[in-house]
Amino acid sequence: MSDSVSSQSKACAGAGGPVSAILSVEKAQRMAEFFGVLGDPNRWRILSALTLGEMRVGELAEAVEMTESAVSHQLRVLRTMRLVSYQKRGRSVYYCLKDNHIFNLYQEASEHLDEPDD
Amino acid sequence: MSDSVSSQSKACAGAGGPVSAILSVEKAQRMAEFFGVLGDPNRWRILSALTLGEMRVGELAEAVEMTESAVSHQLRVLRTMRLVSYQKRGRSVYYCLKDNHIFNLYQEASEHLDEPDD
DNA sequence: ATAACACCTGAATACTTGTTCAGATATCAA
């Protein structure tokens, strides 16, 4: 392993790490849009409710104590970012989490937030 | 291993996974605040610039093509979320990334964004 | 066909957030 960075003056995290270049405006925009979607408490509550399993819009609305309309609007946003998928069955629409990325993001953020202030 | 959820109808990601309860309003709020900070393209550009190593405010401003004032405002936000740390030396203030969480978040998001639409 | 149900959508309002400008603070050099 090269020690030019890792051994002595590593005052800064990740120098030479996985990013190591200034993001283009376009890439930065895409990142921001994605994380912006996760920048709303009601969407986090909806996402966390879906960790319990698939749910209809009405059930979700009841679970997170929002109107169905508000939930529906937020679900559209989550759909756009492909964080949830849905399935029509009868007159109901069942939503569920699309993949596990949301868990990893949740855990990574939790760790960060729970870190001592050093 | 219990198979009541995992074996047959796993249409939904992560049911019974690491969250598995509706987030409290407070926790959801904290999550949203954190991710909201990452919901701005200029902040991503600043963070990515810092992956190259520590930088002064003026250098950062030049690197990301923003005014020093704008950079300073954004650095305060990043400081508040403990994403960057800083060190005064002489009349300059050197900023750098505080820890590696930002890399993991970046990679996780990249993977999600690069996923095919299935 | 009609009514009830489940969900979605557009438009308007209210709220939040980013950027700019002007000026403040703090450090260094002469």
Add this chain to the structure above:
DNA sequence: TTGATATCTGAACAAGTATTCAGGTGTTAT
């Protein structure tokens, strides 16, 4: 002390976003 440099901050404006309300679509039951 004076002037130059480097950064920070508060207030105001502009821009973006969430929520509500009213009404729309599509499905099921009678």
